[in-house]
Amino acid sequence: MALDAIEKFSESLPDLARDIKLNLSGVLQEGALNAQQFWGVAAACACAARNPRLTQAVLADAATSGVAETTLEDAKAAAVLMGMNNVYYRFRHMIGKEAYSQRPARLRMQRMQKLAGPKAEFELFCLGVSAINGCEMCVKAHEAVILENGLTEEQVHDAVRIAATIHAAAIAAELQG
Amino acid sequence: MLVPGQKLPDFSVPACVGIEKGKEFRPVSNKDFPGKWIVLYSYPKDFTFVCPTEIVEFDKKLKEFTDRDAVVLGGSTDNEFSHLAWRKDHSDLKNLHHPLLFLTPALVGQLGILHPEAQAALRATFIIDPDGVVRYASANDLSVGRSVAEVLRVLDGLQTDELCPCNWKKGEETLTQKLKKAN
Numbered sequence: 001m002a003l004d005a006i007e008k009f010s011e012s013l014p015d016l017a018r019d020i021k022l023n024l025s026g027v028l029q030e031g032a033l034n035a036q037q038f039w040g041v042a043a044a045c046a047c048a049a050r051n052p053r054l055t056q057a058v059l060a061d062a063a064t065s066g067v068a069e070t071t072l073e074d075a076k077a078a079a080v081l082m083g084m085n086n087v088y089y090r091f092r093h094m095i096g097k098e099a100y101s102q103r104p105a106r107l108r109m110q111r112m113q114k115l116a117g118p119k120a121e122f123e124l125f126c127l128g129v130s131a132i133n134g135c136e137m138c139v140k141a142h143e144a145v146i147l148e149n150g151l152t153e154e155q156v157h158d159a160v161r162i163a164a165t166i167h168a169a170a171i172a173a174e175l176q177g
Numbered sequence: 178m179l180v181p182g183q184k185l186p187d188f189s190v191p192a193c194v195g196i197e198k199g200k201e202f203r204p205v206s207n208k209d210f211p212g213k214w215i216v217l218y219s220y221p222k223d224f225t226f227v228c229p230t231e232i233v234e235f236d237k238k239l240k241e242f243t244d245r246d247a248v249v250l251g252g253s254t255d256n257e258f259s260h261l262a263w264r265k266d267h268s269d270l271k272n273l274h275h276p277l278l279f280l281t282p283a284l285v286g287q288l289g290i291l292h293p294e295a296q297a298a299l300r301a302t303f304i305i306d307p308d309g310v311v312r313y314a315s316a317n318d319l320s321v322g323r324s325v326a327e328v329l330r331v332l333d334g335l336q337t338d339e340l341c342p343c344n345w346k347k348g349e350e351t352l353t354q355k356l357k358k359a360n
Binding site for chain 2: 081085086088089092104105106107108109110112113123126130135137138141142144145
């Protein structure tokens with residue numbers, strides 16, 4: 001499976017980030033997660049990690065690898081929606097006051113009902129993003145739904161490894177200025 | 178009158194969809210809009226005064242409805258030819274971007290919106306979800322116009338379900354369990 005764009009991206013990283021460069025090729029391969037799953041997680045996490053060069057590289061290689069455009073759209077949606085929900089629900093969790101949990105959020109998230117792929121897959125994308133954004137409540141909730149939907153702890157674990165590596169790659173990319 | 182929780186009866190009725198010659202009429206059915214919400218509003222009579230302001234207001238806010246995956250359908254007990262004549266006659270109605278339906282006697286009966294004395298439709302508004310279930314129903318007497326902003330507010334409210342498992346509270350069913358039970 002070609003990682004042409006990502007390899008090109010990795011070459012531009014400073015030498016101090018060589019581990020990350022190697023981890024990228026390590027996590028972006030089929031294992032517990034199939035191609036659609038790991039590319040979707042990588043795409044969602046790249047968006048969340050906010051480095052445009054990295055995002056472009058991930059999306060390019062995902063497309064070349066045959067991942068459907070609709071899957072990548074769902075991955076982007078996961079990043080965007082978690083961008084909102086990780087903040088909101090993390091607040092609820094942090095503040096620890098029942099009163100806030102009783103208030104309706106009144107935040108639209110209808111895109112979650114328009115998924116192109118299986119819900120469990122979307123939840124994997126959300127889990128990866130939530131891990132990056134650091135929302136404990138979200139991470140726990142998404143993990144629970146993922147397992148309920150028949151995926152495994154190994155798959156969850158690999159998704160988080162991707163999230164971690166993608167996040168580091170974004171940081172490393174920022175060092176270039 | 179049809180109330181929230183009930184299913185919208187299937188219908189297919191003639192409608193005036195434009196004033197361009199040859200393209201004035203088309204049958205409109207609730208089944209024409211899979212996956213969409215439907216905002217169906219009725220008004221008493223063509224060629225009267227309160228009605229055009231409401232119709233124009235719905236039309237002006239059409240993008241807000243489209244952004245919320247909702248289609249807007251207006252209608253009265255007048256037939257599609259009357260709608261056409263009115264649209265041609267009234268400058269504000271010439272360029273409507275949503276259809277005006279002929280609410281047939283059968284449909285008006287099923288919706289339960291016939292004003293008993295006037296024998297014309299009440300000013301009723303229904304919001305129907307993509308599963309065909311009525312989620313909002315309101316009716317005004319003939320003389321009082323409705324607030325389109327209020328309809329949008331309700332539609333927004335109906336569409337802000339917390340769909341993310343992030344809102345799961347310990348001890349509660351998870352979203353998946355809820356969905357399984359609902360099915």
